[in-house]
Amino acid sequence: MISEPFDSSVPATTRAFNALERMVVTLELAPGSFVTESTLIQKIGLGRTPVREAVQRLAWNGLLEIRPRAGITVTPLYGSDWLRIIDARRGIEKLLARSAARFVTREIAGRFHEAALAIQQAVLATDVVAFLAADKAINEALATAADNMFASRAAAALQSHSRRCWFRFRAHLGMADCAALHVALIQSVLEGDENDAAVNADKLMDFLRGMAEDAATR
Template sequence: MDSESLEPLAIQAYRALERMIVTLELSPGSIATEAALIEKLGLGRTPVREAIQRLAWEGLLEIRPRAGLAITQLHPADWVRVIDARRGVEVVLARSAARFVTQEAAHRFHDAAIAMQQAVLSGNVVAFLDADKAFDDALALASDNPFATRVAAPLQTHSRRYWFRHQRETGLAESAEHHVGLIRMILEHDEDGAAAEAERLMTLLRSHAQSAALR
């Protein structure tokens, strides 16, 4: 039995819908219906409804009574705002992860780094996004700070969506390099180094966001 099958159905539904939104399979501004998503995922009404409520709270879709589910539009200038909101909490998480990283989290970081490098070699952007999500999950586990994690998680998802929209053609190798550098500092228990790498990653993403806003 794989690890995904052990997850609660609501978490499976959330991950599947989040991935569809991030990769623009559910396109910005489009209207979906709860019934269509239930049929597509095959996970039942209750878990899909829970996932929809969570995604609405995170600002990735809007529930419109009697009209359906509106997938949030992408406005390039908002990517800058996402990164500005994300920067401080990512530094907190990175520093905390370097201090408290467990063996389980270390294995997850290692797997995420390998998956990112393989995604770069194969040019598989969606595989990279999956690895990036795995990295964020490892960071949440290692940091042992659920308050910071709850702030960071929706910002990370929004950022992935913007990155996929604006940077997937050219940003794969550079983004992977910065993530692997951050993982290295965390696994070496270097708090200052991890904080600095998190700052560098946010600076890189902000430069991409600024470029997107100017197009």
């Protein structure tokens, strides 16, 4: 059983979603595999209602497929998927970066600093799971700073798919370079430089697309 650290301020549905998303991203729930609701409840140690709501959200994001009277299937994963994901992400990521640089607050700046430190520590430890967790923290800080729920919601699903592709096709490869690009993006956001933030977001997408192109040829 995998249990999220308990935090009374975090709704059970959110904890269920985070736990199940991590299991999909890290392939603990393997692409194309079949699972049941009861199995997921047992794995994460949360009740039926939050798990069901989390499953529905993951299905909406395209990570799970709910088949009536049949069960739940983890969405298959192919090398070419990553290219499409990055192409879809690029414009949204640049928009979020610009908006974050415009609206970033001192509180969110603290979250950026923590996430930047976490991703650098993950690189030093060659810890892919920690690296992806830090990547998610950066994405969430960027979304909060940008203050655009429509763009943030669209980006979040694509980011989850992208992390799953990273784990499947690249693992520890490229972590240091990718972390450096994240840190550069954070710095431009904290400096309030909208144009530089957009440029750095574009550079990050270029880097990920290069990896995706390699994965697509395997």
